[in-house]
Amino acid sequence: ETGVTQTPRHLVMGMTNKKSLKCEQHLGHNAMYWYKQSAKKPLELMFVYNFKEQTENNSVPSRFSPECPNSSHLFLHLHTLQPEDSALYLCASSQGTGQNSPLHFGNGTRLTVT
Amino acid sequence: AQSVTQLGSHVSVSEGALVLLRCNYSSSVPPYLFWYVQYPNQGLQLLLKYTSAATLVKGINGFEAEFKKSETSFHLTKPSAHMSDAAEYFCAVSGGLNTPLVFGKGTRLSVIA
Numbered sequence: 487e488t489g490v491t492q493t494p495r496h497l498v499m500g501m502t503n504k505k506s507l508k509c510e511q512h513l514g515h516n517a518m519y520w521y522k523q524s525a526k527k528p529l530e531l532m533f534v535y536n537f538k539e540q541t542e543n544n545s546v547p548s549r550f551s552p553e554c555p556n557s558s559h560l561f562l563h564l565h566t567l568q569p570e571d572s573a574l575y576l577c578a579s580s581q582g583t584g585q586n587s588p589l590h591f592g593n594g595t596r597l598t599v600t
Numbered sequence: 601a602q603s604v605t606q607l608g609s610h611v612s613v614s615e616g617a618l619v620l621l622r623c624n625y626s627s628s629v630p631p632y633l634f635w636y637v638q639y640p641n642q643g644l645q646l647l648l649k650y651t652s653a654a655t656l657v658k659g660i661n662g663f664e665a666e667f668k669k670s671e672t673s674f675h676l677t678k679p680s681a682h683m684s685d686a687a688e689y690f691c692a693v694s695g696g697l698n699t700p701l702v703f704g705k706g707t708r709l710s711v712i713a
Contacts, residue, residue: 490643519700526609529644529690529703542700576643583700586632586651591643 489513492577492592499567500600507562507595509577515590517583518560520552523574523594535560536583567599602627602693606704614712619663619678621707623691626672632694633674634701635665639687647689650674661685686711 490511499505511518520532534542535554549571551563560577574594580587607622625631632651636644648659655667665676674691688708692701 492643526705528705531700534700578643586694588634588646588649589636589644589701591636591645593641593643 490577490579490590490592492575492595494595495593496596496598498598498600499564501567501569503567504563504565506564507575507577507597509560509562509592511558511560511577511579511590511592513579513590515579515581516557517580517587518554518557519578519580519589520560520562521576521578523576529576533562534583541583564597567597569599572597572599602631602699602702604691604693604702604704606689606691606707608707609705610708610710612710612712613681615683616680619676619681619685619709621676621689621691621709623665623674623676623704624672625674625691625693627693633665633667634692634694635659635663635674635676636690636692636703637661637687638690638706644690647676681709681711683711683713685709 493508517536522530531544532546533552538554549566553561576594577592578589580589603626605624634649635647637647638644648657650657650667658664663678688706690706691704
């Protein structure tokens with residue numbers, strides 16, 4: 487039990503599909519994040535939400551659309567993805583976004599775009 | 601701006617041998633530094649963090665790291681490797697107040713029996 491739960495664990499979708507990734511944290515944290523992890527690349531920060539407000543959008547294509555209805559839940563809506571979007575998508579949370587707030591990660595969703 | 605360089609994308613050690621994973625950072629402000637570990641099919645887990653207190657930081661699973669400002673380094677060590685230490689290790693530096701962490705590319709540790 488990591489405190490951060492991501493569903494589904496695996497997802498295969500075609501380029502014309504629409505799907506959503508879900509993240510839920512049970513740690514009482516105020517900040518939530520989406521990261522993309524591709525082979526042989528550093529973790530790429532995609533989005534940051536602090537107290538439900540988006541505070542960072544790291545030049546992510548519009549085919550990725552985040553949603554944060556409350557401090558415990560975070561979604562990533564996907565549509566018309568490309569094969570290069572295949573990756574492990576990690577959700578994380580932290581108490582705040584300050585320097586002394588370690589991230590707590592979920593186990594990720596392994597996405598394959600066909 | 602902040603950045604992290606992890607030297608060596610893959611390190612292989614024998615069981616019982618010293619583990620040394622290297623991390624150098626660049627930061628325009630006093631840094632907060634972190635090491636995370638990722639086991640197969642899992643997310644990242646915090647190993648230890650440096651927050652400007654003691655320069656030698658002890659973490660979980662017998663790992664420790666030493667902050668050396670003069671060398672801008674934060675290398676991760678463990679005296680004796682176990683098979684269960686095989687994983688990917690990430691060094692990260694804080695990006696300053698209210699700025700998310702910046703991660704290195706990771707170092708994969710293999711432990712040979």
